[in-house]
Amino acid sequence: xxxxxxxxxxxxxxxxxxxxxxxxxxxxxxxxxxxxxxxxxxxxxxxxxxxxxxxxxxxxxxxxxxxxxxxxxxxxxxxxxxxxxxxxxxxxxxxxxxxxxxxxxxxxxxxxxxxxxxxxxxxxxxxxxxxxxxxxxxxxxxxxxxxxxxxxxxxxxxxxxxxxxxxxxxxxxxxxxxxxxxxxxxxxxxxxxxxxxxxxxxxxxxxx
Amino acid sequence: xxxxxxxxxxxxxxxxxxxxxxxxxxxxxxxxxxxxxxxxxxxxxxxxxxxxxxxxxxxxxxxxxxxxxxxxxxxxxxxxxxxxxxxxxxxxxxxxxxxxxxxxxxxxxxxxxxxxxxxxxxxxxxxxxxxxxxxxxxxxxxxxxxxxxxxxxxxxxxxxxxxxxxxxxxxxxxxxxxxxxxxxxxxxxxxxxxxxxxxxxxxxxxxx
DNA sequence: GTGTGTGAAGTGGTTCACAGCG
DNA sequence: CGCTGTGAACCACTTCACACAC
Numbered sequence: 244x245x246x247x248x249x250x251x252x253x254x255x256x257x258x259x260x261x262x263x264x265x266x267x268x269x270x271x272x273x274x275x276x277x278x279x280x281x282x283x284x285x286x287x288x289x290x291x292x293x294x295x296x297x298x299x300x301x302x303x304x305x306x307x308x309x310x311x312x313x314x315x316x317x318x319x320x321x322x323x324x325x326x327x328x329x330x331x332x333x334x335x336x337x338x339x340x341x342x343x344x345x346x347x348x349x350x351x352x353x354x355x356x357x358x359x360x361x362x363x364x365x366x367x368x369x370x371x372x373x374x375x376x377x378x379x380x381x382x383x384x385x386x387x388x389x390x391x392x393x394x395x396x397x398x399x400x401x402x403x404x405x406x407x408x409x410x411x412x413x414x415x416x417x418x419x420x421x422x423x424x425x426x427x428x429x430x431x432x433x434x435x436x437x438x439x440x441x442x443x444x445x446x447x448x449x450x451x
Numbered sequence: 452x453x454x455x456x457x458x459x460x461x462x463x464x465x466x467x468x469x470x471x472x473x474x475x476x477x478x479x480x481x482x483x484x485x486x487x488x489x490x491x492x493x494x495x496x497x498x499x500x501x502x503x504x505x506x507x508x509x510x511x512x513x514x515x516x517x518x519x520x521x522x523x524x525x526x527x528x529x530x531x532x533x534x535x536x537x538x539x540x541x542x543x544x545x546x547x548x549x550x551x552x553x554x555x556x557x558x559x560x561x562x563x564x565x566x567x568x569x570x571x572x573x574x575x576x577x578x579x580x581x582x583x584x585x586x587x588x589x590x591x592x593x594x595x596x597x598x599x600x601x602x603x604x605x606x607x608x609x610x611x612x613x614x615x616x617x618x619x620x621x622x623x624x625x626x627x628x629x630x631x632x633x634x635x636x637x638x639x640x641x642x643x644x645x646x647x648x649x650x651x652x653x654x655x656x657x658x659x
Numbered sequence: 660g661t662g663t664g665t666g667a668a669g670t671g672g673t674t675c676a677c678a679g680c681g
Numbered sequence: 682c683g684c685t686g687t688g689a690a691c692c693a694c695t696t697c698a699c700a701c702a703c
Contacts, residue, residue: 248649249694255648256629273662281629285662286696293664301663301702318648320655337545342602343627343644348651388654394550412657413650419551421464421489429657431650433641436551439623440463440526441456442639443556446596446621447528448453449637455672481684493684494674501686509680509685 250291254314256281257291261311273304320348324413325386327353329401330393331361331371334417338392339367352384355405357397374404381408388413395420458499462522464489465499469519481512528556532621533594535561537609538601539569539579542625546600547575560592563613565605582612589616596621603628 246254260280264272274288281288292298292305298313299305328335328351335354338344344351354371356362362373372380380386389411393401398418405411406425416422416432424430454462468488472480482496489496500506500513506521507513536543536559543562546552552559562579564570570581580588588594597619601609606626613619614633624630624640632638 246652247694251649251652252645255645259627275662282631284696286698287694289663290665290695297664297702299663302661303703304662318652320651321658324651324654333545333548337541338643340541341643343647349647388650413654415647415650419467423488423490429650429653431646433643433646435546435549435641437460437463438639438641439551439557441459442596442621442623442637443528443532444454444459444526445637446532449620450529457672483684492674494676495672497685498673498687505680505686507685510683511681512684 244294246294250294253281253283253287253291254318257288258311258314258318261307261314264307265311269307271304272307272310274299276304323348323350324388325350325352325384326388326390327351327355327377327381327384327386327405328369328390328392329355329374329377329405330391330397330418331356331358331366332392332394335390335392336366338390338417339369351390352386353380355380355401374401377405378408381405381410385410387411389415391416391418391422393418398422452502454502458502461489461491461495461499462526465496466519466522466526469515469522472515473519477515479512480515480518482507484512531556531558532596533558533560533592534596534598535559535563535585535589535592535594535613536577536598536600537563537582537585537613538599538605538626539564539566539574540600540602543598543600544574546598546625547577559598560594561588563588563609582609585613586616589613589618593618595619596623598623598625599630600625602626606630 257277260277274285278285278288295313298310326349328338331354351369354366354369355374355377356371357374361371364371387410389405391398391401391414395418398420399422402414402422402424406428411428413429414424416430419434419436422430465485468485482493486493486496503521506518534557536547539562559577562574562577563582563585564579565582569579572579595618597613599606599609599622603626606628607630610630610632614636619636622636622638624638627642627644630638
């Protein structure tokens with residue numbers, strides 16, 4: 244089943260919201276209510292959910308637990324993806340402690356850095372290797388996903404090194420640059436400075 | 452002039468790229484070349500740049516320095532926006548040390564947290580106040596932009612407190628939730644776990 | 660009556676294709 | 682001849698509007 248990217252992003256948010264509502268004991272929720280809580284139009288919510296067949300009850304709404312489990316199934320990976328984090332600076336360290344990575348579907352198996360002071364130690368219980376070791380460590384541990392939190396200048400070089408392993412399928416890039424990869428690798432970028440600049444640009448527009 | 456959001460995001464990237472090319476001594480660049488370096492189609496690049504009038508030379512390309520200055524003008528804020536960072540956890544601390552915020556157009560004037568151990572101290576030379584003080588500190592210092600790096604559960608409450616000041620125009624939200632704000636405030640969200648889930652979802656698709 | 664499911668219409672952004680200038 | 686600038690065609694996503702199930 245082909246699902247558009249913005250739809251997937253919303254599914255993740257429905258999933259999170261439903262988990263919260265479930266924990267709060269709510270049994271049923273309407274498209275209207277979900278829309279208000281997530282800043283989406285109700286019609287958008289219904290369209291997204293209708294991709295998976297009739298799952299709501301007309302005149303009533305959606306059963307919170309059932310809908311949660313349904314979306315959970317759609318989003319769940321077939322197995323845990325093994326990941327490595329490259330770049331143990333401020334941001335890399337922050338992500339290691341970040342809630343999302345506590346989730347068992349993300350397993351960070353190795354860290355890489357080019358700083359000898361960090362190599363050989365463990366952070367959050369995960370061993371740090373020199374970036375030069377990456378291809379062999381990636382193969383040994385079966386790593387398929389890279390989280391890249393290195394400075395802009397280093398990003399392309401790090402990607403080149405890890406792709407030598409031939410095992411990498413996806414990259415989440417936090418460096419403020421575009422990287423060039425073989426087309427077997429899927430890249431998503433989180434570019435903090437682009438988001439900030441966008442915000443500032445529209446603030447400027449509004450104040451004119 | 453109205454510019455679409457994806458266009459602004461690309462402008463920021465052209466800006467960054469041109470700065471780099473300029474520093475490397477390159478004088479001229481074609482839409483094709485910029486497209487390859489940033490993973491955009493050449494026609495997209497030309498369309499984006501054509502919004503500002505004829506700025507390239509046919510048969511030649513764009514003059515790197517001139518184009519850089521032109522985009523710089525478009526993106527530059529009329530004055531420095533004063534900002535505050537709310538939430539001095541891993542991520543907040545990481546952002547404080549992040550390169551983008553070294554840029555003088557972003558001036559972080561205050562920090563807020565609810566941890567008494569942090570209140571009263573300074574981080575990166577910036578004083579940390581208790582979140583309860585936010586409305587008065589925001590007014591005193593003329594702060595208009597908030598960077599929100601608190602846990603999901605705290606996000607809405609923090610936003611409510613800072614908006615009491617009546618001075619906030621924009622928020623960059625890093626918490627993994629949607630927040631509800633008065634419509635005088637513009638919000639951009641960087642939702643790391645949504646990006647990660649999206650990546651994993653498409654990895655799953657590809658492997659079928 | 661109430662809230663879903665969905666074709667159809669609308670909107671916004673991207674890509675094409677080529678005329679035109681250097 | 683090369684590369685820009687741009688209308689027109691295209692495509693993707695969102696919103697509307699209403700029939701229909703509960």
